Amino acid sequence: MMITTFRLLSLVAFLLSFASPGLHAQNMVNNPSFESYTSCPSGFSTMGPPTNTFTVNNWYLASPGSSDYFNTCGTGQTAVPTNFFGKQMPRTGNGYIGGYWVFTDSFASREYMQTQLSTPMVAGQQYYISFYVSLAETNKAQVGSNALATYQIGAHFANASTNQFVNQLPLVPQVTNATGNYITDTVGxxxxxxxxxxxxxxxxxxxxxxxxxxxxxxxxxATTNVPNLGGYxxxxxxxxxxxxxxxxxxxTVHDTSICDQNTSATLYGQPGMDSYLWSNGQTTQGSTISATGTYWVRSIGNCEAYVDTFHVNALGQLQPPKLGNDTAVCFGKSITLNAQNSAYTSYQWNTGATTSSITAGTTGMYTVTVGSDCGMFADSIYLTVKPEVPMTPALDTTLCTGAGYSIILPLSGPQFKWHLDPADAGTTQQPPIDASRAGSYTYYLTRTVDGCQSNPSTVQVNVLNTPKINLPEDTALCLHQQVTLGAAMDGVSYLWNTGSTECCINITESGLYHIKAFNYCGxxxxxxxVQFSDCENCIWTANAFTPNGDGLNDKFTIQNLCPxxxxxxxxxNRFGQLVFSTTDINRHWDGTYNGQPCD
Known part of the structure; x- marks a missing residue:
């Protein structure tokens, strides 16, 4: 078995992290980084109430406090980077604004900044807001007060602008900094x-x-070390x-497969963003998952937002095809090579087939290359077709009746199997052969070598009758009679001295009849x-005999001329006594009774 991976994407992020089209959300804030202005700032009070532009465009005051505009083109108190309140470079561009957001004096006026959005908000829709702040260093030699830091910074959305002459605006912010997250960074x-x-x-x-x-x-x-001195x-x-x-x-929706062969994988949001929020609660760019399903991440940064949805399937499930180890089959046999996997989208075999499985029946290397969402994989298997097992030699056998029962043929061993049908499982024990009567038997014999079985050889066993002849004793018949000599036996040939080759002949003439029965068995x-006679006067006897022992006419005989x-x-005798009796025509009376001559 040989497994080859042409391409395996370990993480879907390779496909997705940099593949989204970079969707820009439309910033509804005009002049968001304060780059547009009517004139360079040169002192305080550089911003005015709504619709009154002093220096920076689109941004206005919301209370009596005088928020300030800073720009690299400015001079003096509102210059960049060094100004009245400290030293700070813009986060982007050349400008930023600032204001007093916390006082120890309740009569001091906090400063607020406001701007009109490019379009009104739509009821029920969700909006994202962000802004960046930095605590001013505060030149205490100039101001002569302590420097304070707060976390209570927020944003309020309204249907109209505000310009209230109050120290603190009586508004409730809809978006706020996290409680306790005091902002003390003066550098970043x-x-x-x-x-x-x-x-x-x-x-x-x-x-x-x-x-x-x-x-x-x-x-x-920061403190001035002056007791009871207030601050801001x-x-x-x-x-x-x-x-x-x-x-x-x-x-952006990504329908894809995670091709990591491990039990977990990491998905990634858009690179270079400021914040991330995953559907599973994670807040890092990457989120490690261990189950299939749908995941989304919201990536936000530089006033851009991306929402990527991942439909994850095949996590840790996709495997290269496995055709198995190199193997061998018997001659004339084949095996099915199967590379089926629902995650595969295409199949290409080196045989030219494009199906998920093929039938292989010749010696050689078989390779399948599969395609999937995760790339291309390949596997190979070498198939050896073993040589054909020779059939057993011909064992057709002829037996003769009288050889007995359960005759064993001259072929045995565990490599041989006997079958009554070519399709049955067979047995190493030869079936019994009954040679007590004539008949024909067909068996099938196979040979097994190296686990492979030969084609069956036909074994024909013929049991022949052993020739037997039993003609009657010499026979005498009347002229009008006939007799049949011989008896039929299957598988036996015959030859009479008359020239007939039939088993049986009808005799109508006197003579000596000879038969020869023959076959393989003997x-x-x-x-x-056979003697034919005129039977009209078939029995006669002499009218006298002389039982005197001279050898002439000593016994009383009956002559028979017919059967x-x-x-x-x-x-x-003359007294009525029975002196002789017989049923054998060849037994004659010698004239005695109980060994004594009769009178």
Missing amino acids: WVKIDGMYTAVGGESWLIIGNFAPFLSQNYITY GYYYMDDVCVFNMSGAGNI VAEDETA LRTYQIRIF
Whole structure:
């Protein structure tokens, strides 16, 4: 057996991680990374209330606080990277905005930023929002206060813009940073994101700290070592993203097979994303699975969203074809080579066949190459056809009656089998042969060599009659009578001295008749005399005899000239005594009674 794998994809991710078309979700935020402006910033108060653009386009204040715009083209207090509040490079591009989001003073006004979305939200549909923040370093020598950090940062969606003259906006954010996740990073950018199901009609986005003053939570990030000195927290913000997650265009479905031969495999979401969420709860790019089924992953990053659905089948089930070990068959036999597997899509044998199985009956190598969703596999098997086993020699046998019962023919051994029918299983014991009577018997004999059986030889056993002849004693008949001599025996030939070759002849003339019966079993001969006479005067006797012992006419005889069925003679003396009696015509009276001459 030889198994060859032409191509085996160990993970479906090889097919999928980089195969999706890179679906861009449409960002509903105008000027999301603050690259569009009317003039470069040169100081504070660079943003105005709704519809009033001071420097940065599409972004406005929502409260009396004066949020700020920073750009690499700016100077002084709002320059990039070094400005009044510290040093920070934009996450992307050249600009970002910032504001005070936490104070220890309840009378201080928090700062909020708002923008109008490109299209109103649709009721019941789900939207994704994300933005990045970084805590300003805060130059304490300039400001003279402690630096604070908070986690209470969120986003509120509204049907209209707001411009309330309050220190804290009385709004409830629909998306918030995780509780306790204090944002203290002054070097990098921290992502805040979440999902929002629209009520309908929301067209404005407001970002800031919406916690009531008495409910706000903060920690001191840096201190001036001045007792009882208050503090604040100033945050930069960049790369704001809002898009509709409910559109079908954001979903890619992959109907595929996991071709990993192990019991588990790893699926992958889109590379380079900021966050991942799998249907099984995992949040990494790769998700290890151990069962077939349907899985999905939502990959989000850089205001792009991908939803990949994997219909997984054949996990750990697909195997290369297995034709088995090299094998041998007997001459005239064949085997079925089967590569059937429901996961295979095509079959190609080196014989030219394209079916899942073939019948093989000649010596040689047989190779099948199968195709599947996981690639191409091949397996081979070498088949040897053993030489034909010679048939047993002819054992036709002729036996003669009288040889007995259960005659054993001169062929035996475990390699030979006797059969009463060519199709039966056969036995190593020769069937009994009854030679007590004539008949014909047919048997079949096979020979087994190296596990292979020869074609059956026909064994014909003929039991012949041993010739026997038993003609009657010499016979006398009347002229008008006839007699049949001989008896038939199957398988015996005959020859009479008359020239006849029949078993039996009808005799009508006096003479000596000789017969010879012969066959393979021998020769038998016999003869008899037949005398025909005139039976009108067939019995006579002399009227006197002289029992004096001189050898002349000493006995009383009956002369018979014709055949008799029965014969009896009784002789009485003059006193009525029975002196002689016989049924044998050849027995004669000598004239005595009880050994004494009769008077």
